Amino acid sequence: MLRRFEIYTMSEGAAAEKERALESAFRRCGDFIPEMLHSVVGKNLSDARVQMVWEHAYESPEAYQRYMVHPFHANILDRYLLNDCPERIVADSPLGDGTLVGYSCEGPVYFMDHGLRKVVLFGLEGTAEQQGSFVEALRGLATIQDGVTLSVVEPNTFGVAWFDGVTPILPPSQWTHIWELGFSSAETYDAYQQGDSPLARAEASGWKEDGCDAVRQAVELHYTVNL
Amino acid sequence: MAYVVDTAHVDPVDAQEYMRIVETEAVPVMTAAGAGFVSCWGTSPELGEEVWIETVWSFADHSEWNQIRKNMVLDPRWYQYSEKTARLRTGGTRRFFYAAPFSPLA
Structure with a gap:
């Protein structure tokens, strides 16, 4: 299996309704991409300067690759995340490349x-x-x-x-x-x-x-x- | 063919600079990444309202977009121009469009 975490810091001034939309998109992702397993959206409670954690997993690299090419990924999730998107609401992370981490497990x-x-x-x-x-x-x-x-x-x-x-x-x-x-x-x-x-x-x-x-x-x- | 339509809202005084960045920085990066450059349009800056600038990129299907996405996020120039355009934007949207069968641009 592939275990995966996306960890986000919200932009200063990000609209609360857009944050809710992103959270909802993470939560609904499995409805569109059944390969995505055990999805949890967490609100970070620690002092670290990150606000949202999306944890989930895939049965295999092939399952993950189906997520990568799914239109929901490009249309909905990336809308709030990619640097060039007019609707981006996340900031460059204080964790650097810690925005996306994960591991393989049996x-x-x-x-x-x-x-x-x-x-x-x-x-x-x-x-x-x-x-x-x-x-x-x-x-x-x-x-x-x-x-x-x-x-x-x-x-x-x-x-x-x-x-x-x-x-x-x-x-x-x-x-x-x-x-x-x-x-x-x-x-x-x-x-x-x-x-x-x-x-x-x-x-x-x-x-x-x-x-x-x-x-x-x-x-x-x-x-x-x-x- | 599918299309990514970015609509940026900018102050009229920033419209020309926004388009300059699209022409000189975004187009080279996105086309090098594999996207087609379809068009860049703006509403009139002389109407006393926000200018909307629409930039359209094309790709064959979502497998190809996945490759384009990989290429663009691995290109440091993508981060540079994204930061510049973000500073000029006051709002906007990104939507993916899929052509109707009768559309001349399909």
């Missing part, structure tokens, strides 16, 4: 039908061993933390391969990895964030604690999921 490991989604984009560096041990610590969170229903960490392979979903056409992204978690509720999310688990403390410190040497940069988003 199945819907990300799936949750309700709760709170936390997404952290990481730019990792350092040795493979440093990165590997850090990633394993992130992956293990769901097994040790109450209220965490899933914890997936994968390399961001999609951002540079957006045309067909698999073939890189851009230089490597500054965001090397995606960490996405599911929390059973906003309360369990808050309890984790304010708790004293090693990862929560590391995040609160700006990923400066021991074991986080691989973290060059990180940005956190979270939003409600209600399918």
Whole structure:
């Protein structure tokens, strides 16, 4: 499967009705393009300067490519997004090439039908061993933390391969990895964030604690999921 | 054949500059990307109202548009002229049109 996130910052002065139209277009996309799976439009609740997250997935690169050539994509979604469109309402992203990220997976490991989604984009560096041990610590969170229903960490392979979903056409992204978690509720999310688990403390410190040497940069988003 | 029709609303004093950017920057980028340049029209700037400038690009089908879209977004010049035209626009629309079978321009 291909897991995909589009992450948007709205232009200053973007009309609220146009924002609602974009959100509605994301929500209705699956009605027109059935290949698109598990679509959620989230309003980011973190301090990061992004407002809208659209998460979804495709069964295969072929399914993704049918989305790419579908008239709904060009006619409706691009209307609000492409730089040259008179109706564009999004701004150049403070995340740079973090506007579009994603990864490949064997199945819907990300799936949750309700709760709170936390997404952290990481730019990792350092040795493979440093990165590997850090990633394993992130992956293990769901097994040790109450209220965490899933914890997936994968390399961001999609951002540079957006045309067909698999073939890189851009230089490597500054965001090397995606960490996405599911929390059973906003309360369990808050309890984790304010708790004293090693990862929560590391995040609160700006990923400066021991074991986080691989973290060059990180940005956190979270939003409600209600399918 | 299908058509992308961009209608830009601009202040009359900016109409000439908007068209200049379309001619000198947008047309080279879009045609290099694979789009056909069909037309650029403007309403009169002498009527005391906003000028509407309509630019029309053509493409064979949505598979071809997908390739054109890829080529244009990978071209740094597309971002440059898009920023310039956005600064001049006060509003507008983009719509895709598909010719009626009896249309002379099909």
